[in-house]
Amino acid sequence: MSLLELRDVAVTYRVASGEVPAVRGVSLDLEAGRALGVAGESGSGKSTLAMALLRLLPRDARVTGEILLDGEDVLAMKWGRLRAVRWASASVVFQGAQHALNPVRRIEDQIAEPLLVHGLATPVEARRKVAELLEQVGLPAWRARSYPHELSGGQRQRVMIAMALACSPRLIIADEPTTALDVMIQAQVLTLIRSLIAEHGISLIMISHDLSVLASMCDRLAVMYAGRMVESGPSHEVFRDARHPYGKALAAAFPTVGDPASRLAPRGLGGDPPDPMHLPGGCSFHPRCPVSLPSCASADVELWPAGESRTAACVHVLPAGEETETSGTAVMRPAKEDA
Numbered sequence: 001m002s003l004l005e006l007r008d009v010a011v012t013y014r015v016a017s018g019e020v021p022a023v024r025g026v027s028l029d030l031e032a033g034r035a036l037g038v039a040g041e042s043g044s045g046k047s048t049l050a051m052a053l054l055r056l057l058p059r060d061a062r063v064t065g066e067i068l069l070d071g072e073d074v075l076a077m078k079w080g081r082l083r084a085v086r087w088a089s090a091s092v093v094f095q096g097a098q099h100a101l102n103p104v105r106r107i108e109d110q111i112a113e114p115l116l117v118h119g120l121a122t123p124v125e126a127r128r129k130v131a132e133l134l135e136q137v138g139l140p141a142w143r144a145r146s147y148p149h150e151l152s153g154g155q156r157q158r159v160m161i162a163m164a165l166a167c168s169p170r171l172i173i174a175d176e177p178t179t180a181l182d183v184m185i186q187a188q189v190l191t192l193i194r195s196l197i198a199e200h201g202i203s204l205i206m207i208s209h210d211l212s213v214l215a216s217m218c219d220r221l222a223v224m225y226a227g228r229m230v231e232s233g234p235s236h237e238v239f240r241d242a243r244h245p246y247g248k249a250l251a252a253a254f255p256t257v258g259d260p261a262s263r264l265a266p267r268g269l270g271g272d273p274p275d276p277m278h279l280p281g282g283c284s285f286h287p288r289c290p291v292s293l294p295s296c297a298s299a300d301v302e303l304w305p306a307g308e309s310r311t312a313a314c315v316h317v318l319p320a321g322e323e324t325e326t327s328g329t330a331v332m333r334p335a336k337e338d339a
């Protein structure tokens, strides 16, 4: 059984001027012990999707569909059960650890908190466990007495990883865990995450705009554009040979891990991602797509098998004869496979 299954998950934010469809119909499976990378430009809905997994979104967000964690429907969980699942079954490493840590509490108290809240340790045991966790993430035990401002950005991110590991979760969701760090520290933190998840058999969902980083960390990749998943497949295949024109542009933007040029917008793509409240008709990517057909302006294409264990939502991956220009509409086919 999959550790995590998403079926047609959609997230809409209610704002004064209407509704923002931030995530639209995402389905995917994650097997235990595997790592899935979710890629996309800013605003593509990656963080919204990640936060929806543990219902960490603000109250103005409405989540529909099905999110099954170990077979249990997260969206239907009572509050008490949800609290038990957070940290203990799945935990999140947020982007920008400096904002996620409480500035007026010692590191020790913050790492110990999930252990104490979940009744997994007495205060004495928790202190011992904190020292162990700090050692695992490469920090000296005496750092337990420090406050966040006494640590560097990389050290704070290590503390966040220690917190995420504290209750031995089966799944860690890492949202841009290295974005705020310089390139050298970024590589160290990624190596740390990779070795810890392998050592403890933890599943990982990692969110990043950097396809090269995801390809180096994850077994599979899912590419998001304007709230939809537009491509999925084994990491190295998607990175080397994306099927969707957006996946190709994203891969071209991040030729090597940690390349400073990687901060630029996807190469060869003009324009910006669409405003989710005013999505273009047809395929949302068509106004920026270098290979769009007239039909792409009027019909969207569902995720479609695009090779062994791969999918892409593009008219160019439909088998010959499946796309018709006669009515100006591409044939829409249901997804056969998920991430």
Ligand SMILES: Nc1ncnc2c1ncn2[C@@H]1O[C@H](COP(=O)(O)OP(=O)(O)OP(=O)(O)O)[C@@H](O)[C@H]1O
Pocket (backbone or CB within 6 Å): 013, 014, 015, 020, 021, 022, 040, 041, 042, 043, 044, 045, 046, 047, 048, 049, 058, 060, 209, 276
């Ligand atoms: N609280 C909110 N209220 C209204 N709209 C929101 C809210 N949070 C996010 N959005 C909108 O939802 C869409 C998806 O945002 P999200 O932060 O999930 O994207 P992202 O791919 O994670 O981007 P980034 O990499 O910049 O974090 C964006 O259009 C964003 O403006």
